[in-house]
Amino acid sequence: MLRFGIDLGGTKTEGAILDPDGSVVFRERIATDSSTYEAVLAGIESVYRRMRGHARDAAHTLGVGTPGAVSPRTHLLKNANTTCLNGMPLAQDLRRRLGRDLTIMNDANCFALAEALHGAGHGRRVVFGVIMGTGCGGGVVIDGRVHAGLQSIAGEWGHTSIDPNGPACYCGSRGCVETYISGSGLEQRYADAADQRLATGAIVAGWRAGEPRCTAAMGDFFSHFGRAVANLIAVLDPDVIVLGGGLSNVDELYTRGAAEVARCVFSDSLETPIVRNALGDSAGVIGAALVGN
Ligand SMILES: [Zn+2]
Numbered sequence: 001m002l003r004f005g006i007d008l009g010g011t012k013t014e015g016a017i018l019d020p021d022g023s024v025v026f027r028e029r030i031a032t033d034s035s036t037y038e039a040v041l042a043g044i045e046s047v048y049r050r051m052r053g054h055a056r057d058a059a060h061t062l063g064v065g066t067p068g069a070v071s072p073r074t075h076l077l078k079n080a081n082t083t084c085l086n087g088m089p090l091a092q093d094l095r096r097r098l099g100r101d102l103t104i105m106n107d108a109n110c111f112a113l114a115e116a117l118h119g120a121g122h123g124r125r126v127v128f129g130v131i132m133g134t135g136c137g138g139g140v141v142i143d144g145r146v147h148a149g150l151q152s153i154a155g156e157w158g159h160t161s162i163d164p165n166g167p168a169c170y171c172g173s174r175g176c177v178e179t180y181i182s183g184s185g186l187e188q189r190y191a192d193a194a195d196q197r198l199a200t201g202a203i204v205a206g207w208r209a210g211e212p213r214c215t216a217a218m219g220d221f222f223s224h225f226g227r228a229v230a231n232l233i234a235v236l237d238p239d240v241i242v243l244g245g246g247l248s249n250v251d252e253l254y255t256r257g258a259a260e261v262a263r264c265v266f267s268d269s270l271e272t273p274i275v276r277n278a279l280g281d282s283a284g285v286i287g288a289a290l291v292g293n
Helices: 037-054 090-098 107-118 183-194 200-208 212-236 256-264 280-291
Strands: 002-008 012-018 024-031 060-066 103-106 126-132 136-142 240-244 274-276
Touching (some): 002 280, 024 037, 024 280, 037 060, 037 090, 103 280, 107 280, 126 212, 183 200, 183 212, 212 240, 240 280, 256 274
Parallel strands (some): 002 060, 126 240
């Protein structure tokens, strides 16, 4: 049986087909049009149709990774930073459009599962996967299975507040982890202080070159990273933390960032490995393929 996975991201929608050995035999990417809910559905459907064409309609499972989660109570999508999805019956609409059953799973959970089974968390019992991209998500995998939680919010550390007087978040709270250590959060905090906008890469480059405003922004970034990761370690104490998303490519997260975690953690020492993902930006779509039915 082939495994089809589709990862609905903020900027791209990606499909991948895994063969029975788990190897990726087909990949396809299109830009995500999230201008309307209908456009998101159409994008997923077009990727799925091309995957089916490639596989010549062979039998397959299908999993779809999305921001947010399907509420076990209402069966509607909630908590998505692609806000046009919230309150929508995404699973039912996709089943109708694609003419088949499928599994919907939070994208960070997909990332964590793929890294736990085939990536940087392989061989560890309790894996916490972190995505520091446009937003800031997380997922918990225990003994090779996603722990989604009673309300399907396990691992959503990006919306734990570390300052009730901090910046407003789209979720309605203030000072969420996401408003400090996601790519969009870092850029907004820099813009608030410097009165001009810079992209994440330029802020990191400016900091490495000693530019004072970038240095201040990155100092805050590492300090918030330390506090946020120490908080999650105090709750879950995972065997490994795997970082993904664009910001996981900042090498200093694994040195200075880890040192900030050690400074904040409720322990006599920090033993938790904080490591870079092994599957790159394929982890989300591979995880989606792994959870499909
Ligand atoms: Zn929030």
